[in-house]
Structure formats: structure tokens, C-alpha cells
Amino acid sequence: AVEANDTCANGFPADFVWGLGTAAYQIEGGWNATNRSPSIWDVFSHTKGAVAGGDTGDVADDVIHRWRDDIALMSELGLKHYRFSLSWSRMMSWDGHSMVPNEPGIAWYSDFLDGLLEAGITAHVTLYHWDLPQALHEHRGGWHTPDNERILTEFEAYATLAFERLGSRVATWFTFNEPWTFTVSGYSAGNHAPGCVPAQSGRGPCAGGDVTPYVVSTNVLNAHARAVAVYRTRFAATLGGRISITLNCEFARPLTNSAADAAAAERALQFWLGWWLEPLLSGDYPAAMRRNVGERLPSFSPEQRELLIGSIDLLGINHYSTHMVRDVADGERGDASSGWEADQHVVATFGAGWPQAASPWQRSYPAGLRGLLNWVAARYKGDIYVTENGWSCNSFTAAAAAADQEQLDYYTGYTEQVRLALVEDGVPVRGYFGWSLLDNFEWADGYSKRFGLYYVNYTTQQRTPKKAAAWWKETRSAC
Numbered sequence: 001a002v003e004a005n006d007t008c009a010n011g012f013p014a015d016f017v018w019g020l021g022t023a024a025y026q027i028e029g030g031w032n033a034t035n036r037s038p039s040i041w042d043v044f045s046h047t048k049g050a051v052a053g054g055d056t057g058d059v060a061d062d063v064i065h066r067w068r069d070d071i072a073l074m075s076e077l078g079l080k081h082y083r084f085s086l087s088w089s090r091m092m093s094w095d096g097h098s099m100v101p102n103e104p105g106i107a108w109y110s111d112f113l114d115g116l117l118e119a120g121i122t123a124h125v126t127l128y129h130w131d132l133p134q135a136l137h138e139h140r141g142g143w144h145t146p147d148n149e150r151i152l153t154e155f156e157a158y159a160t161l162a163f164e165r166l167g168s169r170v171a172t173w174f175t176f177n178e179p180w181t182f183t184v185s186g187y188s189a190g191n192h193a194p195g196c197v198p199a200q201s202g203r204g205p206c207a208g209g210d211v212t213p214y215v216v217s218t219n220v221l222n223a224h225a226r227a228v229a230v231y232r233t234r235f236a237a238t239l240g241g242r243i244s245i246t247l248n249c250e251f252a253r254p255l256t257n258s259a260a261d262a263a264a265a266e267r268a269l270q271f272w273l274g275w276w277l278e279p280l281l282s283g284d285y286p287a288a289m290r291r292n293v294g295e296r297l298p299s300f301s302p303e304q305r306e307l308l309i310g311s312i313d314l315l316g317i318n319h320y321s322t323h324m325v326r327d328v329a330d331g332e333r334g335d336a337s338s339g340w341e342a343d344q345h346v347v348a349t350f351g352a353g354w355p356q357a358a359s360p361w362q363r364s365y366p367a368g369l370r371g372l373l374n375w376v377a378a379r380y381k382g383d384i385y386v387t388e389n390g391w392s393c394n395s396f397t398a399a400a401a402a403a404d405q406e407q408l409d410y411y412t413g414y415t416e417q418v419r420l421a422l423v424e425d426g427v428p429v430r431g432y433f434g435w436s437l438l439d440n441f442e443w444a445d446g447y448s449k450r451f452g453l454y455y456v457n458y459t460t461q462q463r464t465p466k467k468a469a470a471w472w473k474e475t476r477s478a479c
């Protein structure tokens with residue numbers, strides 16, 4: 001129970017972590033500044049028809065050049081915690097055989113971290129927010145090659161470099177951001193980099209489909225475990241930081257009160273979040289996946305299991321919306337779909353009347369976040385941080401954005417559910433990071449979708465605070 005005198009006016013404990021997040025390719029720009037080389041997202045976004053409006057991250061929010069002003073913006077907001085990612089292609093370069101340190105890029109991040117420190121802002125850093133160096137995808141088998149020891153070695157070297165050169169100024173490391181999203185979108189649907197699609201389509205730079213996503217997940221989980229082992233054995237004692245992963249999940253509620261739909265909702269959560277969480281806790285994929293995916297689901301060796309189990313010091317959870325889920329019999333989907341989507345034997349829809357965001361996949365249902373946090377807390381007993389939550393605004397001009405009430409309603413509704421999970425349900429949720437500080441490159445949607453607390457004019461690069469920014473300053477930055 002929280003003592004009354006430790007509670008802020010917003011109803012949260014005084015030591016609750018409030019922060020905002022971004023990711024390298026979505027905000028940095030400076031595609032070739034600091035001797036940066038291409039990632040799979042540079043190649044993908046420059047592929048005709050891949051991204052809405054032909055948008056690319058070449059310039060984005062130009063943070064690479066405007067970072068001092070943007071740290072000032074954070075200070076103006078009273079921000080104490082900032083979550084961002086490193087671009088592997090800026091930190092390292094391809095020498096024809098492997099990735100090697102890229103000093104100008106490392107220096108940029110080093111200066112940026114010093115700037116945050118001077119502003120009294122704590123850094124929470126993600127190593128991989130979807131931007132694999134193109135050379136590792138092309139020449140080293142990427143994430144999509146079964147049992148790819150080469151990518152594990154490369155990721156371990158990258159993580160080690162980051163810990164060594166930047167670790168003294170980083171409180172929390174996250175190995176991967178949302179492996180679910182880049183695995184399903186990048187290696188099955190093909191609408192994210194690297195754009196792998198089912199082999200029979202004959203398109204795409206690699207064969208996605210009903211096997212590849214599970215190959216990718218196995219490589220990614222093993223890479224995570226390797227990086228965590230390095231941090232714990234070589235760095236944790238001296239640097240004192242913590243390390244984890246960020247997993248995302250939309251909550252699933254049963255569509256009807258039938259037992260079959262209740263089981264379907266649970267299965268959906270196992271396929272979305274359990275896919276990643278269960279190996280980190282028990283060393284294997286969930287039973288529901290073993291059952292439905294069968295031989296297409298790889299196994300972990302005893303050594304890999306040992307590294308995986310307990311490889312998180314805390315858990316980062318990203319959450320945006322909720323689905324109403326019903327059971328479907330085998331083959332009933334009738335859409336000839338295969339892979340992760342079909343393997344669950346469920347159909348997901350939205351609840352009637354839930355407010356629609358600009359992004360078609362998002363509707364507001366605040367209680368879903370409380371439900372999800374309780375689902376996680378029943379399985380994982382450590383500290384939980386909401387590492388992303390935010391709203392895709394229906395306002396598309398600076399003036400409309402400055403008055404956007406929907407985004408503010410989303411934040412007040414969802415943060416209240418976090419408070420209820422903490423105070424009423426006893427879920428150990430210790431922090432909340434809004435997505436995002438700035439409008440930015442929203443992946444396949446380009447600049448057409450806007451999640452920022454600050455509106456960005458992409459012609460002038462001017463930042464304009466939205467209504468939720470003022471709310472953040474008054475009620476989240478202040479105790």
C-alpha cells in the first residue's frame with residue numbers, strides 16, 4: 001500500500017517514473033551524417049510503394065542536427081525520463097566481413113547522453129527498434145535464417161560496444177522493442193522492413209510465411225539472452241543499470257461469454273505476448289503455440305534455455321488498444337491465410353463505440369490496459385513499466401493539434417487505468433512512457449499519422465505543443 005504522504009496530486013507515488021519515448025529511424029534523419037550506413041528501413045522506405053506517400057526517414061524530425069533544441073523542449077516539459085533507441089547503422093559500419101565501431105556515430109550518442117545528463121533527464125535506451133543494418137540482412141542471413149549464429153555474434157558485439165561506450169549514462173537498457181511487430185509485419189505480412197512475404201508470392205527479399213516468423217523469434221530471443229548475459233557478467237556491477245526487453249500486446253477480451261471464446265481470448269494473449277514472455281520466464285514457447293504451430297515452431301537447446309530463463313530485470317510493456325476475440329474452428333477463416341495470424345484460430349474485432357484513432361488498427365478502450373497489466377502480473381512477478389502508450393491523432397494541422405482533446409482524453413483515461421492497476425489491484429507497475437515526444441515517421445504510414453505530444457511541421461521543423469503536452473507538464477512532471 002502507498003502511504004498518503006508519498007502520493008502526488010495525480011494519485012501516483014512520488015517515485016513513479018513518467019517519461020516519453022521515440023525511436024532512432026522515426027526521428028533522427030541524418031541518414032548519412034556521422035558516416036551512417038543503410039539499415040533495412042532505409043532500403044525498404046526507398047522501395048517504390050512500400051511507405052505511404054513515398055515518405056522516408058532521410059530527414060524525419062532532423063533530431064541529429066536539432067538535438068540541443070529538443071533537449072530544451074524536454075526541459076520545458078519538465079521531463080525527467082526519456083526513452084530512445086540507438087541506430088545500429090550509426091553505431092557501427094560494415095567492413096565487408098562484420099560490423100565495426102563507427103566513431104562519429106558513437107560520439108553523437110555520447111554527446112546526446114551528456115546533454116540529457118546536464119538537463120537532469122534519465123536515459124532509457126533500446127538497442128534495436130527495428131533497424132537492422134542492411135549488410136547483416138544481405139550478407140549474414142539476418143534474423144530470418146534458421147539458427148543463425150552469425151547474427152547472434154553480431155548482436156552481442158553491438159550490445160557490448162553500446163554498454164562499453166555509453167553504459168555509464170544509461171539507467172535501463174532494452175535489447176529489443178516489440179519483436180512481435182517487426183516479426184509479424186516484417187517477416188510474414190511484409191508491410192514492414194525487410195518486407196519478407198510468403199515464398200509462393202515470388203516477391204520480397206526473403207521468404208516470409210508460416211515458418212519464418214518463428215525462425216525470427218527464436219533468433220531474436222537468443223540474441224536478447226546473449227546481450228543480457230554480457231551485461232550481467234561484465235557491466236552490471238560497475239554500471240549499476242538494469243536490462244530487459246520491451247514487448248507489446250493489445251489486450252484480448254472474449255466476444256461472448258462462451259467457454260470457447262474465453263479460451264480464444266487467452267490463446268490470443270499467449271500468441272501475442274506469451275510468444276515472447278514465456279521463453280523469458282520458462283525457457284520455452286507457450287503450450288498453446290506448441291499445440292497449434294507444431295513442427296514449424298523451433299526448439300531451444302538446454303544452453304539456450306538456461307540463458308533465456310530470468311533474462312529480464314524488469315518488463316517493458318507497450319500497449320495501444322484492445323481486441324474482442326472469438327474462437328474459430330480450423331479452416332473457418334476461409335481467407336487462405338497461414339502463419340501467425342491463422343495459427344491462433346481466432347478472429348479479432350473491436351468493441352462497438354470505441355473511439356477510432358487515425359491509425360486504423362487503434363481504438364480507445366482504457367480498461368484494456370488495466371486488464372493487460374493484471375494478466376502480465378499473474379505471470380511475471382518483477383517490476384513492470386509501460387514503455388509505450390499513446391494516440392494516433394485525428395488532428396492534422398498545428399492549430400487543430402494544439403487543441404486536440406481526443407489525445408488528452410486517451411492519456412487521462414489510460415493513465416487512470418494504470419493507477420487503478422497499481423493502487424487497487426497491487427500490480428507492480430513502476431513507470432509509464434507516453435508515445436511519443438514528437439510526431440515522427442510512423443513506419444509504413446510515413447508522416448501521415450501523428451503520435452507526438454508536439455506537432456511537427458515537416459517543412460519548417462517547427463514543434464508545436466498539443467493540449468496533452470500542457471497536461472503532461474502540469475500533472476505528470478509535477479508531483
Ligand code: PNW
Binds near residue numbers: 026361388443
Ligand atoms: C509501436 N499493433 O508499433 C512502435 O513501437 C512504435 O515505433 C510506433 O510508432 C508506435 O507503436 C505506433 O504505431 C505498433 O498493431 C505497431 O497493435 C502495431 C501495433 C502496436 C504498436
